[in-house]
Amino acid sequence: MPLALALAVGSALGTLAARFPLSAVAIGLIIVASTIVMRRTLPRALAFGPTHWIVLGVAMAYTMATPPPSPDPRVLSGRVTLEAVLDAPVRHMNEWSSVTATDVRLVERPSSTLVRGRLRLSGPPEAFAELRYGDRIRVEGQFRAPRGFRNPGLFDYGHWLAGQGVGAVATIKPGAIARIGHQPSRILDRVYEWRERIRVAALASLPADTAPFFLAMITGETGYLTAELRERFMASGTVHLLSISGSHLGLIALVVFFVVRRAVLWLPERLLVRLTLVVMPSQIAAVATAIPVTFYALLAGGQVATIRALVMILVYLVAVIIHREDDLFNALAFAAILILAWDPHALTDVSFQLSFLSVWCIALGVEWWSAQAPQQADPGALGWTQRLRSYTAALLITSVAAGVGTAPLVAYHFNQVNWVGVVSNPIAIPLAGILVVPLGLASGVAAAASQSPTLPLADWNAAALDVLLRLVDFFASWPMAIAHVAAPPIAVVAVCYAVLAALVDRRVKPWKRGLAGGALVILAVPWLVGTPRWISKAALEVTWLDVGQGDGAVIRFPSGRVMVVDGGKRFFDLDAGRLVVAPMLWNQGVDRIDYLVASHPQLDHIGGLLFVADRFPIGEVWTNGRRPDRWTAREFEDLLTQRGIPTSIIPKQQPLWIDAVRVWRVNPWAESPFSPLPKDASENDRSIVLRVEYGRASILLTGDIEAAGERLMVAANPQWNLLRSTILKVPHHGSRGSLDPTFLRAVAPKVAVISVGATNTYGHPAPQTLRAYNRLNAAVFRTDLDGAVKIVTDGTRLDLFRYADLTTQRVPWDRGMLAAEWRNLRTVMGSPTPALTLDLTRTELPL
Numbered sequence: 001m002p003l004a005l006a007l008a009v010g011s012a013l014g015t016l017a018a019r020f021p022l023s024a025v026a027i028g029l030i031i032v033a034s035t036i037v038m039r040r041t042l043p044r045a046l047a048f049g050p051t052h053w054i055v056l057g058v059a060m061a062y063t064m065a066t067p068p069p070s071p072d073p074r075v076l077s078g079r080v081t082l083e084a085v086l087d088a089p090v091r092h093m094n095e096w097s098s099v100t101a102t103d104v105r106l107v108e109r110p111s112s113t114l115v116r117g118r119l120r121l122s123g124p125p126e127a128f129a130e131l132r133y134g135d136r137i138r139v140e141g142q143f144r145a146p147r148g149f150r151n152p153g154l155f156d157y158g159h160w161l162a163g164q165g166v167g168a169v170a171t172i173k174p175g176a177i178a179r180i181g182h183q184p185s186r187i188l189d190r191v192y193e194w195r196e197r198i199r200v201a202a203l204a205s206l207p208a209d210t211a212p213f214f215l216a217m218i219t220g221e222t223g224y225l226t227a228e229l230r231e232r233f234m235a236s237g238t239v240h241l242l243s244i245s246g247s248h249l250g251l252i253a254l255v256v257f258f259v260v261r262r263a264v265l266w267l268p269e270r271l272l273v274r275l276t277l278v279v280m281p282s283q284i285a286a287v288a289t290a291i292p293v294t295f296y297a298l299l300a301g302g303q304v305a306t307i308r309a310l311v312m313i314l315v316y317l318v319a320v321i322i323h324r325e326d327d328l329f330n331a332l333a334f335a336a337i338l339i340l341a342w343d344p345h346a347l348t349d350v351s352f353q354l355s356f357l358s359v360w361c362i363a364l365g366v367e368w369w370s371a372q373a374p375q376q377a378d379p380g381a382l383g384w385t386q387r388l389r390s391y392t393a394a395l396l397i398t399s400v401a402a403g404v405g406t407a408p409l410v411a412y413h414f415n416q417v418n419w420v421g422v423v424s425n426p427i428a429i430p431l432a433g434i435l436v437v438p439l440g441l442a443s444g445v446a447a448a449a450s451q452s453p454t455l456p457l458a459d460w461n462a463a464a465l466d467v468l469l470r471l472v473d474f475f476a477s478w479p480m481a482i483a484h485v486a487a488p489p490i491a492v493v494a495v496c497y498a499v500l501a502a503l504v505d506r507r508v509k510p511w512k513r514g515l516a517g518g519a520l521v522i523l524a525v526p527w528l529v530g531t532p533r534w535i536s537k538a539a540l541e542v543t544w545l546d547v548g549q550g551d552g553a554v555i556r557f558p559s560g561r562v563m564v565v566d567g568g569k570r571f572f573d574l575d576a577g578r579l580v581v582a583p584m585l586w587n588q589g590v591d592r593i594d595y596l597v598a599s600h601p602q603l604d605h606i607g608g609l610l611f612v613a614d615r616f617p618i619g620e621v622w623t624n625g626r627r628p629d630r631w632t633a634r635e636f637e638d639l640l641t642q643r644g645i646p647t648s649i650i651p652k653q654q655p656l657w658i659d660a661v662r663v664w665r666v667n668p669w670a671e672s673p674f675s676p677l678p679k680d681a682s683e684n685d686r687s688i689v690l691r692v693e694y695g696r697a698s699i700l701l702t703g704d705i706e707a708a709g710e711r712l713m714v715a716a717n718p719q720w721n722l723l724r725s726t727i728l729k730v731p732h733h734g735s736r737g738s739l740d741p742t743f744l745r746a747v748a749p750k751v752a753v754i755s756v757g758a759t760n761t762y763g764h765p766a767p768q769t770l771r772a773y774n775r776l777n778a779a780v781f782r783t784d785l786d787g788a789v790k791i792v793t794d795g796t797r798l799d800l801f802r803y804a805d806l807t808t809q810r811v812p813w814d815r816g817m818l819a820a821e822w823r824n825l826r827t828v829m830g831s832p833t834p835a836l837t838l839d840l841t842r843t844e845l846p847l
Contacts, residue, residue, distance in 0.1 A: 035048040216243065217244070252437060680707075
C-alpha cells in the first residue's frame with residue numbers, strides 16, 4: 001500500500017508540475033520531510049522510507065517526461081487521403097456512428113509517412129457499413145484537431161480525446177471509406193463479431209425502450225441511450241449501471257465464482273477430498289471466473305475504464321489463488337501499481353478515480369461491518385431471517401460507504417450530490433447482477449454462437465429490464481433525489497478526504513473524530529447552501545459561452561440576479577444546455593434564472609434552453625412571439641406551458657431597471673411578431689436586441705439580426721443614443737449579411753464579440769466582417785478561437801477575460817517559468833489577469 005501511494009503521489013505531482021512546477025517540487029520535498037519527522041506517528045500506509053521516496057521521485061519525473069499525446073500537425077493540414085487500421089469496433093447511435101483508427105499513413109507522401117496518434121471518424125451509419133475491428137481502410141476527409149467546448153471549469157471533450165491519443169477527427173460521408181485489407185486477430189475478431197451479432201439480435205427482438213439499456217449493460221454500446229434515459233438513471237443514483245465498469249465485471253465475477261465453487265462442492269465426497277489435497281474449490285472457481293470476466297470486458301469493446309476494472313478483478317482472483325484473498329487492500333494497491341506504471345496519466349481520469357475510490361470505500365465498509373457484527377462459530381447455524389438481515393445490513397453499509405466516499409469527487413466532476421443512491425443501489429445492483437446481466441449475457445452469447453437473428457428469451461430479458469427501469473423511475477421520482485451543486489475546489493476535495501480518513505481511522509481518539517466531523521460540516525454546509533445573492537459583488541458580469549455554432553450568454557447583475565440569453569443548439573447528445581449552460585450556472589452557485597431570453601426560435605439559439613428551462617426555476621421568459629413549425633420551438637413552448645412559466649414578448653417597460661442596470665429593447669420588429677416584413681428582411685430580423693447599460697459600460701446583444709433589421713434600428717434611433725455601445729455581440733455569428741455600415745458607425749463598439757463555432761460550414765465569420773471591425777479599431781474576440789469570453793465591469797472600468805485567461809496553462813521550463821506559475825496561482829486564487837482592460841472614463845481605446 002505505501003508503494004502504491006508513493007506511485008500515485010508521484011504521478012499527481014508530475015501532473016501538477018505541468019502548470020505549477022516549483023510548487024510541485026516544494027510539495028514533494030515537504031512530503032519527504034514530513035514522513036521523516038513524523039514516521040513513527042503516521043499510519044502504516046503513510047510510513048514512507050527511502051524506497052518510497054525514490055518511487056515518488058521517479059514517478060514524478062516519468063509523468064513529467066511523458067505528457068499526454070498531442071495532435072500531429074501533419075494530419076491537420078486540410079483535406080487528405082490516408083490509410084489506417086481500425087483499433088476498435090464501430091460505435092453506433094440511432095443516426096450516427098464513429099470509430100477510431102491507428103497506424104495512420106498519408107498515402108500521397110512518397111515514403112508513405114507514418115503519422116503518430118489515432119484518428120476518430122464519425123458520420124452516418126452507412127459510411128461504416130460492413131467495417132469491423134482490424135480492417136485497413138483508405139479514407140479521404142477534412143481532418144482537424146479534436147476540439148470541444150472551451151468554458152472555464154467545464155468538461156472539454158477535445159482535451160479528453162487528445163488524452164486518449166486521438167490526434168485528429170473528421171466527419172465522413174458515405175462512400176468516403178474503402179476497405180483495403182484486414183489484420184486478423186484470432187481472439188478479438190471472434191469476440192467483436194459476436195458483439196455485432198448481439199447488437200443486431202437485440203435491436204430486432206427487444207422493445208425500443210429496453211433495447212438501448214440491454215446493449216449498454218451487455219455489450220457496452222451506449223450510443224442508443226437517450227439523454228432522457230440517462231437523466232432517469234442519474235436521478236436515481238444508478239447511472240453507473242449504464243456503462244460496463246467495475247460493478248458489472250464484479251457482478252459477473254461474483255455469480256460465476258459462486259456457481260463454480262458450489263458446483264465443485266457438490267462433487268462426490270471421495271472425489272472432493274482427493275481434489276482438495278491438491279487445490280481448493282475457491283482456487284478452481286478463481287481460475288474459472290477469469291475466463292468469462294475477460295470475455296465480458298472484451299465484448300464491451302475493450303474500453304480503457306473496462307480494462308482497468310478487469311485488471312483490478314484479475315489481481316484479486318490471483319490473490320484468491322495464492323490464498324491472499326483476505327488482503328483486499330494490498331490487492332487493490334497492486335492493481336493501482338500495474339495501471340499507473342503503464343500509464344501515469346490514468347490518475348487524472350475520472351473513471352480511474354471513481355473505480356478505485358469506490359472499491360476502497362466498500363472494502364473499508366466491509367472491514368468496519370465485520371468488526372462490528374457479532375462473530376459466529378458456525379455461520380451456517382444462523383436462521384434464514386438472521387442471514388437476510390445480515391446481508392441487507394452489509395448491502396446498506398457498502399452502499400453508504402461507496403456513496404459517501406465518492407460524493408466529493410462526483411460533485412467535483414458532475415455538479416451533483418445524490419442521496420437516493422444509498423437506498424436504490426442495494427436493491428438495483430443485486431437485481432442487475434443476479435438477474436439482468438447474467439440473463440442478458442447468456443442470451444446474447446447464445447444468439448451470437450448460433451448466429452440467430454433474434455435474441456433467445458427475449459421476453460424474459462424485456463421483463464427483467466422493465467422491472468429494473470420501473471425501479472429506477474420509482475427512485476428518480478423521489479423529491480430532491482438529486483441536488484445540483486457548484487463543483488468544490490480541488491483543495492476542498494482534498495481536505496474532505498483527509499477528514500473522512502480521520503473519521504474511519506480507529507486509532508484516532510473520539511474527540512478528534514468529533515472535531516474532524518465538525519470540520520467536514522463546516523466545509524460542506526456553505527458549499528451545499530451556496531452564496532446568498534446579496535453577498536454578490538457590485539459588478540455586472542456578462543459571459544459569452546462557447547456553445548459551438550450558436551449563441552449563449554449569461555448575465556449576472558450586481559445583486560446576483562441572473563439573465564440567460566439563448567442557450568446554443570441541441571443535436572442528438574450534443575446538447576449545449578446540458579453540457580455548457582447548466583453546468584456553468586451550477587458552478588456559479590446559481591439556483592434560479594430570473595430572466596430567460598430566447599432571441600428567436602431557431603435551433604442554435606433555443607435548443608439548449610429546453611434543458612435549462614426544465615432544470616431551473618424561471619422568473620419569466622422573453623420571446624419574440626414567433627411560433628414556427630419546428631420541433632424545438634414546439635417543445636420549448638410546451639415545456640413553458642407545462643411548468644407555468646410566465647412568458648412575454650419582451651418587457652414593455654422602457655427601460656427595465658434590474659438593480660442599477662438598465663435594459664432596453666431596441667428592435668421594433670421584435671415587438672410585433674405578426675407584422676409583415678419587407679422583401680429584403682428575414683425571420684432573423686425579428687431577433688430580440690437588448691442593450692444593457694451599467695454606468696459608462698454598455699453591451700448590445702443582437703441575436704441573428706441582419707442588415708435590414710440593422711437599418712430599421714438606426715432609423716428608429718436617429719440620435720444613435722440607444723445603439724452606441726462599449727461592447728457589441730456581433731450579429732448572426734459574423735455573417736456578411738449582417739454588415740450595414742451605418743449601423744456599425746452608430747454602435748461604434750470598442751470591443752466586438754463573435755459567437756461562432758470552430759470549422760463551421762457557413763464560413764462565419766466572413767472576411768468582410770472582420771475587416772469592417774478592424775477598420776473601426778474594435779478589439780475582436782471569437783468563441784471559436786478564444787473560447788468563452790467574459791467581461792466584468794463596475795461602470796467605470798471594464799475587464800475582459802478569455803478562456804485562456806480564466807484557466808491555468810502549461811508552464812515551460814525556461815526563464816519565464818516563475819512569472820507563468822505566478823499567473824496560474826493568481827488564476828486559481830480567483831484573481832486572473834484580464835486580456836483587455838478599458839478605462840471607461842476615457843473615450844479612446846488604450847493600446
